[in-house]
Amino acid sequence: MEKKEESLQELDAMVKKRKWKNRLGFAAAAALVLAISAGSIGSYIKTRQAVPASHSDREMEFVQNQNQNFNSASSMVMAAGTTSVGVKAVTFEIDFLEDTSLYVEEVYLANGDSVKAGDPYIKFTEESIADAREELEAAALSAQLEYRSGQISDGESRLQAKYTYDTAMLEAQFAKQVYDDTIAQLEADYAQSSKTYEEAQQEYNEYLGRVQNQTxxxxxxxxxxxxxxxxxxxxxxxxxxxxxxxxxxxxxxxxxxxxxxxxxxxxxxxxxxxxxxxxxxxxxxxxxxxxxxxxxxxxxxxxxxxxxxxxxxxxxxxxxxxxxxxxxxxxxxxxxxxxxxxxxxxxxxxxxxxxxxxxxxxxASAELTLQKLQNQLETAREDFTDAEVSYQKQSLSAKTVYETAVAKGKTAQEDYDTQLASLKDSLDRLEDAKEEADSNLALFEALVGDGYLRTEENGTVLMLMAEEGQALTGGSMVFAYSNPEQISVSVSVSQEDIAKLYVGQTASVTITDRGSYSGVIETINPISSSNSRTSVSYTVTVNLQGDVSGIDANLTANVLFGGDGDRTKAPVETILDGEENAHGQPADTDKKTHGTQD
Structure with missing residues (x-):
């Protein structure tokens, strides 16, 4: 039994890691379960002790009056509602199969069956189990190989990053010298081009003078x-x-x-x-x-x-x-x-x-020679113009290279650290993928490795969705069962008071003939629960804390938000004690205190 409990605890831990992936599907499934299980919950109504109508009406009237008084004096909000037994929808957690599916060979449960944690309720075909295991093992091996390859690539990239860093530092160190040498070479080229142009111009002018002066x-x-x-x-x-x-x-x-x-x-x-x-x-x-x-x-x-x-x-x-x-x-x-x-x-x-x-x-050839010298002069002039433009451009380019090298030198360490962080992030992602593939394989083996799907908790089956021959997909609901250990109270809160509440806020809950309990707001439905345009209200669900084994469904509960235990106990218990006395019962008869009540 101890080994079985430890195995279930490990399985539960792996399942909880994946809960966030299926929350949308779970919410939809829960809504469906709540709608379908309305008839099943009716059995609990017969076991509930009847509360006199006059008692309930006067209690609700008192709550409304007290709520008005509290709202006018503080930020406390009071509301009344009914209890509900928790219904848990079980979804298929294996949502990581891509090329294969798990087919149901046999179903062992039916609606209304009572189950215990660890009971097998679905058997899968051996062929689908083998195919799924092969896919997951291949995925785990592939992820492991990619991670090893990533480690090698990471080492090479780190060396390249170090080389880039060292290069940037050296370029920054010698940037001024390189810039000065470049400018000196550009000036020398420019001077040579200018000299060639002047010589060509002088030669042309001299020959033109000889032609014109007939010398x-x-x-x-x-x-x-x-x-x-x-x-x-x-x-x-x-x-x-x-x-x-x-x-x-x-x-x-x-x-x-x-x-x-x-x-x-x-x-x-x-x-x-x-x-x-x-x-x-x-x-x-x-x-x-x-x-x-x-x-x-x-x-x-x-x-x-x-x-x-x-x-x-x-x-x-x-x-x-x-x-x-x-x-x-x-x-x-x-x-x-x-x-x-x-x-x-x-x-x-x-x-x-x-x-x-x-x-x-x-x-005889003077005209041709003169034209030749003129062409040489034009070529020299173009070369000189090009050299002048090139000098301007390359000077600016050299300055840009110089400034860039200096700037890179200043940010080289930061860039190096950033690149190392990026490499680490990439390697971490590969490692996460490897661990996820290993986790998928481990979860598969833990959940259905032996070919069976087992229950996680005790309860009564309300609805069964799995059928023989069906291929179960990840996130789909398999069945739903009641959870008597989870009791919640749904109350309506007016539009004026809803802004004072938030998910996770504590509340004090008092149930007739059951006592007081502490609670926590689980959900606040953003859609109005009333049809009236003038009186808008919203449904707030409060989960009860502590031992709730003696609470049934559809019991009237009064909830007080925004107050501590001592302040919330007095007005609620006063009205309950008064009503009990009005019906000829002692005020302290069968009174119970639960949760965090002092």
């Missing part, structure tokens, strides 16, 4: 190159005519002196080695200062030679051969010199013609 002729030195060419040509022609050098001599000597002439200049500074190897006597007879001008006097042909021969008289033997050799060497020197002069003239002509061609090409 290309001077830029390419056309005049000086032309004069150099003309001077070189004139010198060449003058020496050619002076030395009477023929084209045949130049052509014949060109091949002989090609290598040497390519290395010589008019000053004789270049090609000396080559010439000395070829004609050493000739080079010795031509001083450097006379190169390209006059041949040496001693080797001059014509008149100079004639004077020499005249002064010397008859030449010694072999002197004529030497003279011819000297003349030949001198002529070779002249031809070589003319070749150099010709080369210098050709070079000057080439430089002049090249510059002239470039000048003419520049003039």
């Amino acid at each position: 290309f002729y001077e830029d390419y030195e056309i005049a000086s190159l032309k004069k150099a060419y003309e001077d070189a040509r004139e010198l060449y022609m003058e020496r050619k005519e002076y030395w009477e050098v023929t084209d045949d001599e130049l052509n014949s000597g060109a091949s002989e002196t090609m290598g040497t002439a390519g290395m010589m200049t008019l000053s004789g500074a270049a090609g000396d080695a080559a010439v000395s190897d070829a004609e050493p006597d000739t080079l010795e007879s031509v001083p450097e200062e006379n190169a390209g001008t006059e041949p040496p006097p001693q080797t001059d042909t014509g008149k100079g030679t004639q004077d020499f021969s005249d002064g010397m008289g008859t030449a010694p033997a072999g002197f004529g051969g030497m003279e011819r050799q000297a003349q030949q060497s001198e002529r070779k020197w002249i031809v070589k010199t003319m070749s150099l002069l010709e080369q210098e003239a050709e070079k000057a002509e080439e430089e002049y013609n090249t510059a002239l061609e470039e000048y003419e090409a520049e003039i």
Whole structure:
């Protein structure tokens, strides 16, 4: 018996945890039970002791008069009503099955049966019990796995939160330095873009000025190159005519002196080695200062030679051969010199013609070049404008990043704590879901694990709703039975007094021939219980406290709200004592005091 009582107590504790889920259904079921059980309660009326009509009428009249007097003097409210035996509606507590249902195989009760706590009254099919158990076990396992996964995710998220916190603190610490570096880089980029734009503008303006002022002729030195060419040509022609050098001599000597002439200049500074190897006597007879001008006097042909021969008289033997050799060497020197002069003239002509061609090409392409420089200038201007806008935007962005980093640094700890709290809340929800799944499985095993549904209290069955083959759903009413240990009094309170009352307020209840009891307001019906528009009243239900085993249904009771035990006892007992004396009964006959009455 003790183990059975402990098991029932544990079951009752689990059931009470779920009462809040079914309160709306319970209220509706209770209303239905009260309506249906009206006929069953009639049996209690026959056992009630009759109260003389004159006694009841005079008692109610006294209560109304006293209530008016109390209302005028204090906040106390007095009302009269009748007692009711408690009726308990039993609802099916297993409301957490989603994919399966429990089917009734057999019902052991009928209306009017007396039951004791722990009696089986419904048997479920074994198949539905097995299916339900499988669903709940799977749900418990799934919730457990989700909780374990949540623990792992929680650990990772905590590490990420710590990393975010550390990052925010570091960014806040170095935010000023990063901001300064960013601004410095932006200023450098802006300055470079500005410089490029200025250079492009300067280059365009300079070229435009050259085009407008026609300075290309001077830029390419056309005049000086032309004069150099003309001077070189004139010198060449003058020496050619002076030395009477023929084209045949130049052509014949060109091949002989090609290598040497390519290395010589008019000053004789270049090609000396080559010439000395070829004609050493000739080079010795031509001083450097006379190169390209006059041949040496001693080797001059014509008149100079004639004077020499005249002064010397008859030449010694072999002197004529030497003279011819000297003349030949001198002529070779002249031809070589003319070749150099010709080369210098050709070079000057080439430089002049090249510059002239470039000048003419520049003039021809000036418009195209000017357009190209203008395009470059426009591109540089756009780049500069973009750089200027970018500098403004990125400066503001850098400032925003800086301020944001500083702000995050200030709130990093709070954000970190908030995130940890959120992670804890998420993990707690998973843990609650796991515990709820375990609790559902445990409640299932405790309530119907053996395939039977048992009563929780003693009582008499008033109405049975379960039927064989029916699938019971959570929150639905299974049956209702009377509870003689619960007695309540329903009274009507006027609209003027109802505002003075509240649920949970204590009251003093006096029942004729039964004594006084303490009570507590259980409900206040917000809907008026009267049909009159001028006199509005509301029903208040008071549950009696203490030992109520000797109280039946439909007994007249007087209820006093808002007073303590001593104050409420005097007026009620006075009228009761007076009425009893009026009927020839002693005032203290069969008087009982219950509850908290002193």
